[in-house]
Amino acid sequence: MPNRLRSLQAKLTLAFLGVALVAVGVLGLLVGRASSGAFEEYLMGRRTGDLGAMDRMMDEMMGSRASRAAMEQMFGPAERAYLEAITDSLWIGGLVAALAAVGLGLLFARRISSPLRDLTLAARRLGAGDFEGRVPVSGRRDELGELAEAFNSMAEAVGRQETLRRRMAADIAHELRTPLAVIQANLEAMLDGVRPLSVEEVADVHRETRLLSRLITDLRDLSLAETGQLPLRKGATNLAALARTSVARFASRAKERGVRLAVEIAEDLPRAEVDPHRIDQVLGNLLDNALRHAPPGGEVAVSLKPVAQHDGVSVTVRDTGRGIPEEHLPNVFERFYRADPARSREGGGSGIGLAVVKQLIEAHGGRVWAESIPGKGATFGFSLPTEPGDPNPSRSPRNTVTGGLTG
Structure with a gap:
């Protein structure tokens, strides 16, 4: 050359x-x-x-x-x-x-x-x-300078994607290894007679298989959403009813943890042109994340309200946990990202749920965001476009569902 x-x-x-x-x-x-x-x-x-x-x-x-x-x-x-x-x-x-x-x-x-x-x-x-090599621009403002800047931007993007790819491969191996190791250990203990072959022991193994299945499903959905191949069956959806159903599904878990669940739905909430199954999945991921971080005696609140200036619906899920440090907020929707450096599964989940939320909402033409005040909890929200020309918005009164409150 x-x-x-x-x-x-x-x-x-x-x-x-x-x-x-x-x-x-x-x-x-x-x-x-x-x-x-x-x-x-x-x-x-x-x-x-x-x-x-x-x-x-x-x-x-x-x-x-x-x-x-x-x-x-x-x-x-x-x-x-x-x-x-x-x-x-x-x-x-x-x-x-x-x-x-x-x-x-x-x-x-x-x-x-x-x-x-x-x-x-x-x-x-x-x-x-x-991936660290860059082309010196040297103050050039001609076509060669623009070519150098474009190459540097491309190299930076390629390096970032390569870092994410390597981290994703390591994280997938880490996430799959844990449930598989638990399943293997429990089964070996049962075969060796160390642990009894009881319903409780089989239930523990079954719980790990469900976790493993959910992780694989989330990875598949995330991959399809990122490539634009995730099928969406959109239709005019009553988000108020969908939110109540999602919250009711987590009521028993909230009661076990002593966390109060609340739903606040504004009146004249318009219908949204969405895939109800996928939005239910989004709400489930956000509620699961909020309940994991809400302390006993805390609260998780789901709020739905219209956004007139953007012709859409805003949905937020707020918890009263420890919150998220400001430096971690821009990365919370990245796959396998955890603000907890210990990478605890119980405290931080698999690191896939919020990434799936982001991809599913963007596939619907919406946007996601996260807000937090350290020590006072975090709020995750998303907005969705309303049904075009919806003349009959669903009137839903404010409602509160209590999942349990302990002193």
């Missing part, structure tokens, strides 16, 4: 030189002929004193070689010296122009080929797995 780059530099230099030589040659030819003709007219007019006779003589002389020879005999040493000086000046000017063309050609060719050389080397490093 360096030889090709040097040949590109040589080609550009030769191109500048060729242009200069052609320009000098054409200019010299035109100037030489024009100066010779003008000088001949001057001599003829001076010697005859008759411009009309001079024109006729020039016509006759231009028509035959003999006349041209006679004209040349009229030139004296001074006239010949003058024409030779003009010719020499043209040659010297052409030589100077050629040298200038070579110098400028080398300079410009180097300025063009040097960024391309840097870009080639950086591309080779990127292909070899070095």
Whole structure:
């Protein structure tokens, strides 16, 4: 590749030189002929004193070689010296122009080929797995500078995706290893007679298989949603009824943990054009996440209200847990991301649920967000577009479901 780059530099230099030589040659030819003709007219007019006779003589002389020879005999040493000086000046000017063309050609060719050389080397490093290599922009604002900036942006994106891919592979292995290890250990203990083959022991194994199945399902949904291949069966959906159903499904779990569940639904809530199964999945993931972090005696509140300025519906799930540090908020919807460095399954889940929430909501044309005040809980929300031209919004009064409250 360096030889090709040097040949590109040589080609550009030769191109500048060729242009200069052609320009000098054409200019010299035109100037030489024009100066010779003008000088001949001057001599003829001076010697005859008759411009009309001079024109006729020039016509006759231009028509035959003999006349041209006679004209040349009229030139004296001074006239010949003058024409030779003009010719020499043209040659010297052409030589100077050629040298200038070579110098400028080398300079410009180097300025063009040097960024391309840097870009080639950086591309080779990127292909070899070095995702930290960047092309120096050096304040360039031309097309090569834009190309360098585009390459740097691409390299940064590729490096970020590669980091996420490696982390995802490690996290998937970590998440699958834990339930499989529990299942294997329990089954081996039962086979060896260490643990009794009872309904309770089988229920523990079954719980781990359900966790494993849910993780695999979430990974599949996430992959399909990211590639835009997740099927959505949209229809006009009453989000108020859907939210009540989702909350009721978690009521027993909230009661066990001593957490109060509340649903607040605004009046005149419009219907949304969504896939009810997928939105129920979103609410389930958010409620599961909130109940995991809400302390005993705390509260998890689900709120639904219309967003008039955006022609949509806003849904939030708020808990009264420890909250999320501000530096972690931008990453909470990344797959396998946990603010807890200990990566506890009980405290942090599998790290897939919120990523699935983000992809499912964006597949519906909505958006997600997260807000938190450390020590006072966190709020996860999403907005969905309403049904186009919905003239009959579902009127739902405010409602509260209590899942249990302990002192």
